[in-house]
Amino acid sequence: MEAVPDNPMHDGRSPNQQLLPLTAQVLSADRADADHLTIGGCSVVSLVAQFGSPLYILDALTLRTACRQYRLGFERHYPGPSQVLYASKAWSCLAVCAIMADEGLGIDVVSGGELYTALEAGVAPRQIYLHGNNKALGELELALDSGCVVVVDNWHELKTLDHLARSRSQNPQVMVRLTPGIECHTHEYIRTGHLDSKFGFDPQDVPAVFQFLSQSSLQCLGLHAHIGSQIFELQPHQDLGGVMAEWFALAQKEYGLSLSELNIGGGLGIRYVESDDPPSIDQWVQTVCQGVREGFTQRQLPLPKLLCEPGRSLVGPACVTAYTVGSRKEIPQGRTYLAIDGGMSDNPRPITYQSQYRAVVANRMGADADQVVTIAGKHCESGDILIRDLKLPLAHAGDVLVVLGTGAYNYSMASNYNRIPRPAAVVVAEGNASVILRRETYSDLLRQDCLPEFLQPSIPT
Numbered sequence: 001m002e003a004v005p006d007n008p009m010h011d012g013r014s015p016n017q018q019l020l021p022l023t024a025q026v027l028s029a030d031r032a033d034a035d036h037l038t039i040g041g042c043s044v045v046s047l048v049a050q051f052g053s054p055l056y057i058l059d060a061l062t063l064r065t066a067c068r069q070y071r072l073g074f075e076r077h078y079p080g081p082s083q084v085l086y087a088s089k090a091w092s093c094l095a096v097c098a099i100m101a102d103e104g105l106g107i108d109v110v111s112g113g114e115l116y117t118a119l120e121a122g123v124a125p126r127q128i129y130l131h132g133n134n135k136a137l138g139e140l141e142l143a144l145d146s147g148c149v150v151v152v153d154n155w156h157e158l159k160t161l162d163h164l165a166r167s168r169s170q171n172p173q174v175m176v177r178l179t180p181g182i183e184c185h186t187h188e189y190i191r192t193g194h195l196d197s198k199f200g201f202d203p204q205d206v207p208a209v210f211q212f213l214s215q216s217s218l219q220c221l222g223l224h225a226h227i228g229s230q231i232f233e234l235q236p237h238q239d240l241g242g243v244m245a246e247w248f249a250l251a252q253k254e255y256g257l258s259l260s261e262l263n264i265g266g267g268l269g270i271r272y273v274e275s276d277d278p279p280s281i282d283q284w285v286q287t288v289c290q291g292v293r294e295g296f297t298q299r300q301l302p303l304p305k306l307l308c309e310p311g312r313s314l315v316g317p318a319c320v321t322a323y324t325v326g327s328r329k330e331i332p333q334g335r336t337y338l339a340i341d342g343g344m345s346d347n348p349r350p351i352t353y354q355s356q357y358r359a360v361v362a363n364r365m366g367a368d369a370d371q372v373v374t375i376a377g378k379h380c381e382s383g384d385i386l387i388r389d390l391k392l393p394l395a396h397a398g399d400v401l402v403v404l405g406t407g408a409y410n411y412s413m414a415s416n417y418n419r420i421p422r423p424a425a426v427v428v429a430e431g432n433a434s435v436i437l438r439r440e441t442y443s444d445l446l447r448q449d450c451l452p453e454f455l456q457p458s459i460p461t
């Protein structure tokens with residue numbers, strides 16, 4: 001495990017409101033490597049020289065600070081028990097899961113693979129919650145074998161799980177995912193009775209679900225809802241408490257279910273570009289807690305154990321991706337394209353969601369950003385553009401370009417498109433760097449390939 005920073009809360013800054021990781025510094029002008037960017041006390045240029053390019057660089061202090069701000073926020077704003085889970089879909093690997101567990105967080109997983117990763121990282125099964133709108137039988141069996149909590153999403157799963165539990169004489173712990181009718185966009189939200197979502201039970205199904213649960217072999221711990229991702233508004237999360245409290249009241253008063261846990265999902269946004277203005281982690285936690293307290297108090301219900309499951313706001317701001325600049329194409333009266341040695345295979349978000357990012361040149365931090373360039377990936381897709389019309393200092397082949405805020409939904413969505421090996425990842429803290437994901441090799445790319453005998457090159461006689 002990397003060294004634990006002395007000052008875990010750092011200087012009170014909320015990581016999700018920063019463009020750069022909390023430890024980012026620029027080396028002073030009196031050094032040979034003046035103007036170079038350091039993260040976690042490590043020079044980014046030296047990290048690339050040592051570990052290769054592209055490289056994901058995860059700052060332990062930023063990650064741990066975000067975990068602690070969530071945890072301490074609940075301690076401050078919620079009088080009942082609470083548990084923060086990490087939505088590991090944002091970045092599932094052994095080291096990230098282990099850091100989360102070390103910080104006292106549980107893990108939300110959405111597949112057998114993520115469940116296996118969390119278990120192998122040493123996370124206690126009771127701290128793992130399995131999501132998914134179409135869990136395979138094998139995934140449900142792994143969940144029952146391990147003893148994690150299953151978040152039931154739909155009728156097919158509810159009946160399958162009940163049948164499976166009876167056949168194994170088990171009474172597994174479950175939560176039920178409901179669609180609360182609150183739909184968020186980044187800057188506005190709508191509230192409807194019914195939502196066109198593939199996840200969770202529709203509100204009209206809720207009474208029948210409670211009826212089924214009251215006679216099933218499943219121990220229903222409570223209810224779950226998740227209303228969206230990269231949300232900057234607080235009001236939807238405030239309102240969610242009231243909606244969920246209403247369903248708690250129904251479950252307990254009409255169906256005799258004694259529910260003890262409420263999971264209000266994740267969704268807090270982060271600053272990818274200067275104009276992004278998300279609330280802080282503490283403001284989000286305070287709002288969630290207030291909504292739940294009001295909703296439950298108004299209905300004279302005891303406060304549930306309150307769970308949340310952020311992903312992006314924990315891991316997103318803690319990581320950057322360092323690339324090496326290669327070719328440059330200047331179109332007369334048009335754009336200037338600066339090509340880097342990665343792109344949509346290590347960060348598919350821009351081509352998938354038109355997501356925006358910012359970048360800096362790690363070896364020219366003090367230079368004026370007086371050029372407008374477009375950062376092009378190296379894949380055979382015209383759309384493989386990481387950042388359009390970015391202001392940067394003049395950058396040449398060999399310079400190190402650092403894209404910010406790449407911890408969430410980058411490595412976890414990475415592919416081998418164009419048979420490009422996935423980059424390595426390192427965790428940095430107090431001047432030390434440790435590999436947490438090895439760089440793939442060409443032979444890794446062929447790991448699953450089979451060449452049937454009839455296709456094997458014949459040796460000329």
Ligand SMILES: Cc1ncc(COP(=O)(O)O)c(C=O)c1O
Binds near residue numbers: 108310
């Ligand atoms: C059920 C559920 N929980 C938690 C999350 C994490 O959301 P975020 O990364 O925006 O915090 C997601 C992401 O979409 C989700 O679907």
